Amino acid sequence: MLIETQFGNFELIHNTKDAFDIAKFNARYVDTFDRFDYIVGDVASELLRLKGFVLDPKDKNYFKYIPDYLNESCNYQCGYYILKRVK
Structure with a gap:
């Protein structure tokens, strides 16, 4: 689904x-x-946190690490979403 934001x-x-x-x-x-x-946006206790990831495999924020981030840094069974920038 395509999302149009201010950004x-x-x-x-x-x-x-x-x-x-x-x-x-x-x-x-x-x-x-x-x-x-x-x-990636995750919501816990009505608070939204955003975290960015890139396509460069040498970067510590490589997008293949999104599952690790969700498992290690997010509350158990919190709501979250993943957005991919459309250029």
Whole structure:
């Protein structure tokens, strides 16, 4: 599903527990995320956290590490979503 935000267009790849809320995303997004190809948003206790990932396999934020991030840094069974930047 294609999502149009104030900060560009994204493809919604995964959305558990209907976690994606465009208003919360727009409020939380900062320019630092412009360099990331993927953005993961997780919601716990009504608080949205965003984390960016890139396509470069040499980077510590390589997108293949998204499952590790979800397992190690997110609350158990929290709602989350994965956005892929559309260029």
